[in-house]
Amino acid sequence: MERLQERIISAKQALTAFKKLIIIEDPSDVERDACIQRFEFTFEACWKLGKQYLYDIEGIDVCSPKAVIRSCREVNILDEEEAILGLQMVNDRNLTVHTHNEELAIEIHSHLKQYYDLLELWIGRMESNLD
Template sequence: MARQALGTLEELAYKEAPSPVERDAAIQRFEYTFEAFWKALQAFLREREGLEAASPKRVFRLAHEVGLMGEEEARLALTMADDRNLTVHTYNEALAQAIFARLSGYAELMGKVLGRMVDEGHPL
């Protein structure tokens, strides 16, 4: 499910000059992709490492601790969590543009981490 969600985000996240509707659609796709991503990571940590975490930020910190994310990736993931929390304010044009500008980096990060999970034999 996380891979499928990421695929929908990638369709829009790399657009250079999106219309406002495309930008807003990309942000909405980011919201559900983020949810699928952190929950897949949460399940991976529980099943493979025996670690429990109830929030995205804790999941990202644990992923770093077990070596699934590097330090820079964990920092980016924490920033991504902050942006996800701000998406309810995308009526703010400047904020919507700023979040959209970061979506390609977030999509790249999620793709790399999901790939590592698949390499470890975790079904997504």
């Protein structure tokens, strides 16, 4: 359970850092790229939190981000629509390595506010289930 608490703290810290850039209207290229990078590490912290939560609380051992999202849907942490958005988020995360492509970077950045909202909700639900 201690590891789960550490993961919650890490995910919340990453989310706070991500929020500082997600709120910038009409970002420069550098701000957009920094926001995408903060999305990457926030996503990593969140799916690993989900993995730990599923293992510690639900007794489910899964190893990939998509499996974690699907399992969170199965245990009602995420609803169907949120899980679909989560799977899209994984796909975009996997494409972030190609953000040197300007069009792709702009496209991914256009989804980040939705992803921020989903990540915040996901963390919040896992944390509130521990209380």
